[in-house]
Amino acid sequence: MQLEAVQHTKGALLVIAGAGSGKTRVLTYRVAWLLQQGIHPMSILAITFTNKAAAEMKSRIYDMVGTAAQDIWISTFHSMCVRILRREIEIMGFNRNFTILDADDSKRVIKRLIEDRGLDDKRYPVSMVSEHIDRAKNSMLSPDDLHATAGQNVLGHNIANIFADYEKYNLKHHSLDFNDLINLTIKLFKEHPQVLDIYRERFEYILVDEYQDTNRSQYELIRLLSSHHGNLCVVGDEDQGIYSWRGADISNILNFEQDYKDVKIIKLEQNYRSTQVILDAANSLISNNTQRKGKNLWTEKESVHKVVLLENMTAKEEAQTVISHVRLLTEQQDLDFGQFAILYRTHAQSRNFEDVCNEEGVPYRLVGGVRFWSRREIKDIIAYLRVLVNPYDDVSLARIINVPKRGFGTTSFQRVQDFAAELDLPYYGVLEEADAVPDLGTRAKKIAKDFIAMMENFRKMTQYLSVSELIHTIVNETGYLKELNKLPDLEREERYQNIMELITVAREYEKREEAERTLEGFLIDAALVDADQEEGQREAGPRINLMTIHAAKGLEFPVVFLTGLEEGIFPGVRSMNSEDDLEEERRLCYVGMTRAKEILFLSHAQTRQQYGQTNYNVPSRFLREIDPEFIQLGFIRPKLRPQPQAFINRVNPFKWEDAPKQDSFLDSTPKRDPIRPTSRAKKRVVENFEAGEDIRHKIYGVGQVLEVRGSGQDQEVTVEFPSVGKKLFVVKYAGLEKVKK
């Protein structure tokens, strides 16, 4: 089947590639095959979602065909679009040195726009508005489209207005967010067909990886690009779609047959990665999903152990049990730390594992986490660089005008902002003309002039300094490094290290062969490429891999620990109200399970600290959905409180002798009341609930309100709990004290 997929080069091809079925292999061999058929490397375009995947594919192709690989476009959707836009965007009124806004930057802009409109930020929280805008952009809707669907809804119209402001802002300040990269490329192609022709004639053969993760605009882009030659090969697996929150639309892959003519479909169902039990367990889980075509993964690989269940009392103990098992396996088997992966749903869960690793001296590698580029000191320095490249970039300017402290505080800056709004100028322009700003103090004017002089001086330096040298100069000349000295030792050291790391990243960039080696190019990398940084973990040798399940996609490890399998964590609270979201969580669980080659561990804890508060969690429904036949208990006995034993007995034929009799643990409700007020509920003035209202933010772990009786401080609310199997509870708000069952 793989060979057939490699050699079917003409027309539209859909490869349904189950987990571990050799997807990457097919893609790389296919490229090699095309080259061997005499196709020019320049006419091949391979698109992936992550930089990691692109780099992986590049190096594998390079290994096979050597330097010919250089001319093939292998990139992510986003970097491909940047590459095109950098060349062509000027016909659309943008500067080619545009700034790329990350989620954080874009929220700052939106926050300001909400304020400018005089809207209440309680009714219009930035996160909510930006989510709406993001969703609209993913589905290629314009502000007008939003107005059209808003009807009588004032909120909807206001969001549409902010959206329109946002678009105007970006055009004026030459900034693009991640969605714009794709959407503007489409707009460019549609409005300037002569540009589209260049690209669609060039790319004779197009390959798209992880097709199930494409959203509306990515779909559109592919359609445009493949519309000339029509040789489009997409690879994907509907069971591994885990990005719907980013607009990914699984129906893109499910409807591929209808969307293109004469589609050839090839299913890869043989798995070359995992043992049979792991596949059986994963299959039994995913069969609970309805949105799938269904496929039957099989393998010739024999099973070692059943899937191993680890039950724990606390999250900390979960980490200890996991690390103990890692130790045991490294001692008994021929395995090193690098062959283990600990996966979790959210980054916040990494903490306990890090702690235990540190305590026990076990080396680990943390993937992701607080991302390098979003650290404060890194963003500060990048903001300096951005202003040098794009003086219209107000967000960055606002960030650095008083960082490090130079006596230009909020009052002075507010005056600059007001004046800028009045004259419709960028902040940088206003600062250049500081004397003209009304009410600005003499001292502030002087500071502004000095600042501009300094920036202009930096700008001259860009001519003859490399990026790393420039960064070095900036942190010294601005006094940024000096200001770090005021911080407590630990923090200072960490920030300092990060800055040094940034300089290293810049040096590496300067060395890269295919890079532009300019400041502009560096900033694009900074926005799009995640530094594969290994903060303070420089020791060589194999290390345990810690990462989210999302980050593990496409990877494989001999031993995998899938942790935190608890209701409210995995599936997360926010996913428990809709069937669609639940299915996605289930797919995520499936992805996690199928990363394992030899042994798969599943673990949960009864107690976990969340928001600095202890919570009691029921084991995840996913544990219940996996056929118990494929599960066994851990090698090391976990410390447990009495209740779970019943469940252990259910899955483990070797009973613990003095296990107290009790109903099945998985089916029982937790000991503590699942309805607990958050600490702030006590203080907040009681508000009136409405039927149908979502009050999860007010009371932890609660779903839909079904019925309300009474009002004010004496309400009775009937609520449906998705986590406890649709039982009904009555919640009574007793004055300002707390919520009672």
Added chain:
DNA sequence: GAGAGGTTTGTTTTT
């Protein structure tokens, strides 16, 4: 305007 100190609020997942 800066900084200390207290208070509130929030968490998926990523380009």
Added chain:
DNA sequence: CAAACCTCTC
């Protein structure tokens, strides 16, 4: 538990 936010004093 942290980071963001707010308030008060110098």
